[in-house]
Amino acid sequence: MSSSLEDEVFPSTPGKFKIERSHAMNRQFHRCFASTSTMFLWALFLIALTASYLSFQSFVDSSSRYFSASWGGIQWEKHVCNSAQIHRSGGMSVLITGAAGFVGSHVSLALKKRGDGVVGIDNFNSYYDPSLKEARRSLLKTHDIFIVEGDINDNRLLDKLFDTVAFTHVMHLAAQAGVRYAMENPHSYVHSNIAGLVTLLEVCKSANPQPSIVWASSSSVYGLNDNVPFSELHRTDQPASLYAATKKAGEEITHTYNHIYGLSITGLRFFTVYGPWGRPDMAYFSFTRNILQGKPITIYRGKNGIDLARDFTYIDDIVKGCLGSLDTSGKSTGSGGKKRGLAPYRIFNLGNTSPVTVPTLVNILERHLKTKAKKKVVDMPGNGDVPFTHANISSAGRELGYKPTTNLQSGLNKFVRWYLSYYGYNRGKPVN
Numbered sequence: 466m467s468s469s470l471e472d473e474v475f476p477s478t479p480g481k482f483k484i485e486r487s488h489a490m491n492r493q494f495h496r497c498f499a500s501t502s503t504m505f506l507w508a509l510f511l512i513a514l515t516a517s518y519l520s521f522q523s524f525v526d527s528s529s530r531y532f533s534a535s536w537g538g539i540q541w542e543k544h545v546c547n548s549a550q551i552h553r554s555g556g557m558s559v560l561i562t563g564a565a566g567f568v569g570s571h572v573s574l575a576l577k578k579r580g581d582g583v584v585g586i587d588n589f590n591s592y593y594d595p596s597l598k599e600a601r602r603s604l605l606k607t608h609d610i611f612i613v614e615g616d617i618n619d620n621r622l623l624d625k626l627f628d629t630v631a632f633t634h635v636m637h638l639a640a641q642a643g644v645r646y647a648m649e650n651p652h653s654y655v656h657s658n659i660a661g662l663v664t665l666l667e668v669c670k671s672a673n674p675q676p677s678i679v680w681a682s683s684s685s686v687y688g689l690n691d692n693v694p695f696s697e698l699h700r701t702d703q704p705a706s707l708y709a710a711t712k713k714a715g716e717e718i719t720h721t722y723n724h725i726y727g728l729s730i731t732g733l734r735f736f737t738v739y740g741p742w743g744r745p746d747m748a749y750f751s752f753t754r755n756i757l758q759g760k761p762i763t764i765y766r767g768k769n770g771i772d773l774a775r776d777f778t779y780i781d782d783i784v785k786g787c788l789g790s791l792d793t794s795g796k797s798t799g800s801g802g803k804k805r806g807l808a809p810y811r812i813f814n815l816g817n818t819s820p821v822t823v824p825t826l827v828n829i830l831e832r833h834l835k836t837k838a839k840k841k842v843v844d845m846p847g848n849g850d851v852p853f854t855h856a857n858i859s860s861a862g863r864e865l866g867y868k869p870t871t872n873l874q875s876g877l878n879k880f881v882r883w884y885l886s887y888y889g890y891n892r893g894k895p896v897n
C-alpha cells in the first residue's frame with residue numbers, strides 16, 4: 466500500500482501504531498479487494514439479469530402489440546384501401562388525423578362527398594366524452610369512411626398507412642385542444658401538438674411521394690397581440706397559454722420540415738370554431754347544456770369590466786377554408802427524404818371577421834333555447850385566456866377563395882337544433 470493512500474485513509478499517525486495499522490490495512494486491502502471482485506461478479510450477474518429481463522419484456526411487448534394491435538391484417542388493409550379510393554377525376558387521397566374530432570369529421574365528410582379518398586386516424590382519447598367521437602365515427606362509416614384507431618405518435622402505424630396508400634395530402638387536425646386545460650395537463654399538449662406533429666412530419670418527409678400537408682394552428686398564437694384585426698403579418702411571439710405556445714411551436718416546426726425536406730405546408734389559424742357535432746368543452750356547448758339543465762354558467766369578464774369577445778367561426782365556413790387549402794396546396798418537392806426544390810409554406814387566418822362578446826353569445830343561446838341562463842359573472846382568471854380575437858381574412862380570401870357566410874345567430878340556431886336532436890329533449894329538461 467502506498468503511503469499516500471495510507472495517508473489518505475489514516476493521515477499523519479506516528480510509530481508502532483502506524484506499522485500495526487499498516488498490517489491491518491493490508492488485511493483490509495485484501496478483504497476489500499476480495500469483496501470488490503465479489504461485488505464485481507455480483508454486478509455483472511445483476512447487469513446480465515436486468516438485460517435479459519428487459520429483452521424478454523420488449524419481446525413480450527412487441528409480440529403483444531403485434532397480436533393485440535387494433536390495426537394491420539388483410540381485412541384492415543381492405544378497409545383502408547376502400548376508404549382511400551378516389552371517385553372523381555383529379556381527386557386526392559387524404560389522410561385525416563383527428564378524423565373523429567369536431568373539425569376532422571366535418572372535413573372528412575365534405576371531401577368524401579365530392580369524391581375524394583379519405584382515411585381517418587384518431588386515438589379516441591377521453592379529453593371529452595368518447596361516445597360523441599364514436600357517434601361521429603358511425604356517421605362517417607355510413608359514408609364509407611374508415612377511421613383507424615391509433616395515435617399519431619405511433620410511427621409504425623403511420624408507416625403502414627403510407628405503405629398501404631400513396632396519400633396525396635395529409636389534413637392534420639389531431640391535437641390536444643382547449644386553452645385552459647393546458648394548466649391541468651400540460652404534458653398532453655407536448656405529447657400531441659409537438660411530439661405527435663414531429664412523428665407525423667418524419668413519416669411524411671420519408672414517404673414517396675411526399676404528401677402536401679394542411680394542418681390546424683390556432684388564433685391563440687396571437688396571444689397578447691392587441692393590434693386588431695389580427696393579420697398573419699403580426700407578431701406571434703407572446704403566447705398567453707401553453708396551448709398557444711405548442712401551436713406556435715408547430716408553425717416553427719413545420720417551417721423547418723418545409724425548408725429541409727421540401728414538404729408543402731399550409732397552417733390554418735382557426736378562430737373559435739363552433740357548430741353541430743362540436744366540442745363539449747367549448748363555452749357555447751357547455752353553456753347550452755347547463756342552460757337546458759338549469760345549472761349556472763360562469764361568464765368571464767375582462768379587465769375594467771370589459772366583456773370578452775371572440776371571432777366565433779361556423780364549422781361549414783372552416784370546412785370550405787380547409788378544402789380551399791387542400792386544393793391550392795401545391796406539391797411537396799422532396800423524395801426519399803431529400804428536398805428537390807422549393808415547396809409552398811403558407812399560413813392563413815380562418816375567422817369570421819366579426820367578433821361577438823360572450824354575454825351576447827349567451828343572449829343568442831337563451832333566445833334559441835327559450836330558457837334564461839343562470840349567469841355568474843366573474844373576473845377572468847389568469848388561465849391563458851385572451852380578451853378578444855378578430856381575424857383579418859383578406860389573405861385567405863385572396864388565395865383560398867375563403868368567404869365566411871354564417872353569422873353567430875344562424876350558426877347557433879343550427880347548433881341548438883343539432884344539440885336537441887342528438888341529446889334529445891328529455892336530457893335537456895332542467896334537473897332538480
Ligand SMILES: O=C(O)[C@H]1O[C@H](OP(=O)(O)OP(=O)(O)OC[C@H]2O[C@@H](n3ccc(=O)[nH]c3=O)[C@H](O)[C@@H]2O)[C@H](O)[C@@H](O)[C@H]1O
Nearest residue numbers: 642643644683684685735736737747748763764765773850
Ligand atoms: O381559436 C382558437 O384557437 C381556440 O378557440 C377555442 O378557445 P376559446 O376561444 O377560448 O373558446 P371557448 O373555450 O369556447 O371560450 C370562448 C369564450 O368564452 C369564455 N368562457 C369560457 C368558458 C367559461 O366557462 N366561461 C367563459 O366566459 C372564454 O373566456 C372565451 O372568451 C378552442 O377551445 C381552442 O381549442 C382553440 O381552438
